[in-house]
Amino acid sequence: MEADKSNEIQRRTGDLLIEDFTGKTRVQLSPVYAYVWKKCDGRRDTRQIAEEMETELGMKVSEGVVSMTVNRLFERKILIN
Numbered sequence: 001m002e003a004d005k006s007n008e009i010q011r012r013t014g015d016l017l018i019e020d021f022t023g024k025t026r027v028q029l030s031p032v033y034a035y036v037w038k039k040c041d042g043r044r045d046t047r048q049i050a051e052e053m054e055t056e057l058g059m060k061v062s063e064g065v066v067s068m069t070v071n072r073l074f075e076r077k078i079l080i081n
Contacts, residue, residue: 018078027078032059036069040079046070 016034019026029037035057039049046066053059053066073079 025077027076029078033069033073036066037073037078040070040073 016029016031016037017026018029018037035053036049039052044052047063050061050063050066053061070079
């Protein structure tokens with residue numbers, strides 16, 4: 001899983017506005033979704049992202065929640081394999 005950071009448009013009130021990898025659809029991500037999306041660099045797994053969320057943001061989330069978020073990002077075509 002990897003996020004293409006070149007499609008980041010701008011931030012608005014904590015949300016992140018990006019285009020999907022086809023360049024046809026703009027998607028606004030909540031701060032939590034944006035955090036997970038930015039951490040999808042092809043090197044981290046969902047467990048590592050969950051641990052980093054707790055360390056960096058003070059938010060304890062399960063690996064399952066991160067996995068669900070990643071799956072939704074794939075469904076919206078803003079993560080690619």
